[in-house]
Amino acid sequence: MPALQLDNVRKVYRTGDQQVVALNDVSLTVQNDEMMILVGPSGSGKTTLLTVAGALLRPTSGGVRVGGADITDLDDKRLAGFRREEVGFVFQSVNLVPFLTAKENLLVVRQFGGSRIDTQARKRADQLLDELGLGGRGSSLPSQLSGGEKQRVAIGRALMNDPSLVLVDEPTSALDSALGQQVMDLLRREIKGRGVSAIVVTHDDRVLDYGDRTVRIVDGALETGAQ
Amino acid sequence: MSIAMKELIRRPGRFVSVGGALTMLVVLLVVLGGFLDGLELNSTGPYRAHEGRLLVFSDGSELLIQRSKVDAGQAEQLTSSDGVAAVGALNQIESTAGAGQGEIVDIVLFGYDLPTDAIPSPPVDGGVIVDEALADRNDVAVGDTLLIGAESEPVAVAGIVGDLSQGSPTVWLSTQRWREIVQSGNPAALPPEGTDQALVVEPSAGTEISDLAASLGGLDGIAVVTPDEAIKALPVVQQQSSTFEGIIGVTFVVTLLVVALFFTLITLERVHLYAVLKALGARTGNLMAGISAQAVGVSLVALILGLGLSLAFVGLLPADLPVRLVPARLLQTAVGVVMSALLGSLFTLRRVLHVDPAEAIG
Numbered sequence: 181m182p183a184l185q186l187d188n189v190r191k192v193y194r195t196g197d198q199q200v201v202a203l204n205d206v207s208l209t210v211q212n213d214e215m216m217i218l219v220g221p222s223g224s225g226k227t228t229l230l231t232v233a234g235a236l237l238r239p240t241s242g243g244v245r246v247g248g249a250d251i252t253d254l255d256d257k258r259l260a261g262f263r264r265e266e267v268g269f270v271f272q273s274v275n276l277v278p279f280l281t282a283k284e285n286l287l288v289v290r291q292f293g294g295s296r297i298d299t300q301a302r303k304r305a306d307q308l309l310d311e312l313g314l315g316g317r318g319s320s321l322p323s324q325l326s327g328g329e330k331q332r333v334a335i336g337r338a339l340m341n342d343p344s345l346v347l348v349d350e351p352t353s354a355l356d357s358a359l360g361q362q363v364m365d366l367l368r369r370e371i372k373g374r375g376v377s378a379i380v381v382t383h384d385d386r387v388l389d390y391g392d393r394t395v396r397i398v399d400g401a402l403e404t405g406a407q
Numbered sequence: 408m409s410i411a412m413k414e415l416i417r418r419p420g421r422f423v424s425v426g427g428a429l430t431m432l433v434v435l436l437v438v439l440g441g442f443l444d445g446l447e448l449n450s451t452g453p454y455r456a457h458e459g460r461l462l463v464f465s466d467g468s469e470l471l472i473q474r475s476k477v478d479a480g481q482a483e484q485l486t487s488s489d490g491v492a493a494v495g496a497l498n499q500i501e502s503t504a505g506a507g508q509g510e511i512v513d514i515v516l517f518g519y520d521l522p523t524d525a526i527p528s529p530p531v532d533g534g535v536i537v538d539e540a541l542a543d544r545n546d547v548a549v550g551d552t553l554l555i556g557a558e559s560e561p562v563a564v565a566g567i568v569g570d571l572s573q574g575s576p577t578v579w580l581s582t583q584r585w586r587e588i589v590q591s592g593n594p595a596a597l598p599p600e601g602t603d604q605a606l607v608v609e610p611s612a613g614t615e616i617s618d619l620a621a622s623l624g625g626l627d628g629i630a631v632v633t634p635d636e637a638i639k640a641l642p643v644v645q646q647q648s649s650t651f652e653g654i655i656g657v658t659f660v661v662t663l664l665v666v667a668l669f670f671t672l673i674t675l676e677r678v679h680l681y682a683v684l685k686a687l688g689a690r691t692g693n694l695m696a697g698i699s700a701q702a703v704g705v706s707l708v709a710l711i712l713g714l715g716l717s718l719a720f721v722g723l724l725p726a727d728l729p730v731r732l733v734p735a736r737l738l739q740t741a742v743g744v745v746m747s748a749l750l751g752s753l754f755t756l757r758r759v760l761h762v763d764p765a766e767a768i769g
Binding site for chain 2: 227230257261280291337349
């Protein structure tokens, strides 16, 4: 079964009397172990697609299935649980918790929904940090890390709960060329190495080569043949 | 340790303002409570001296000893009742005592028959028992002579007991000697022979005080109450309690509002962080638990600091100011502050509930 399946998804925002169609009848399938690059101009609906796929927003109409589970009509509580267990996010502005160390930022996803931070979780966080080249930086606060290191911690956090789908928003936007390449190398290695599916939203043409395929979205609709 | 508590420990500077305000409010609450308890204890010593006994007043006296008159027949009825070991008289009059080098102080002069845990049997030689309030402030010792009332009746001090003030220090002597002194100095205030203002009932061994009060309560013309009930009926206690408890209640509300305002503001600052945490799977309940934990944590630190400052402050006050720090009141203050902080933190619920996890992206 595919990692993500969007069926005729439509998302409409209402502002006063006006309606803005952010996603217009989008159907998309992301296969297991597939790393898909999503590109498009500003305001084209990339972020909305990401939020719908990540169970952060409900579509106005259409269906969303992640890992075979239909999440279209889940309530807020169940959506939160679903995100915690099945989805990993790497945000554009990294969004690490500023007063937690790198290791604690990885463990943060284990603190919700009645989960506990046990020895196994700590070992996994250490292992992820090692894999990400941050073995000696686990006790550093985000303010003590470089931009690239923060991005790597964010990748580790997204992978901490073994998600079936990782959503990555503009991973290289705040990094210089060399650092951006390093981060993308790392991201692809970690995602492909785990057999996880991913959608990477980007404006950066240099990122396109890292995906298994590239999908373009314009005015809320996928270009023909993208599905 | 939760995320919220880590923030509290690693970023204490963020909480200095609310912690400082709460500390000052704790000091205010402790000192106000200290004054309330001090004033109440200062007004009710003779009643507290009769813990474990029952007090008997006439019906219609509103449990006020100066309005009450109980006759010998009623005393006899009580004496012959089941569960009663002894019945004794209790009379009082406001008077003066000459102590030291001609210094005259206001006192309350009590005539009594039965000893209690706080006062020994009345001296048989006409001497008096004085309380610590008189002894300490006026340098009175056992063997000294006091001059009581308008006629300056000389009495020897036979013993000193703990502070049993009733607004003024108290002096205790036998009912017979009390009647002699009142007769000579203020005969109009003397109850008729065979009549006393109030009676004290000593229960027999094994008798429950509440059961005895209930069984004696059926007798005509009298009201039988515990000392606590008599204290609550005192107008001075009622007025002090309502005034101070009103101020203390308002202070708790201010505490709640301070916490509510602080955490509402800090929640506005944290909207993006909360959106990220929600995106990562946190529920509103997780975030609210964190906010409440921080509010309780800050209030506990403020309690410790506030209590320390209060002790130092009370220690600096003049000794004759009626401030007493009673453990039960301190516990009540502590629980009240923590509960106010907890309730105050819940004011953020609406804002946290509306944090949209989608704000974490874009």
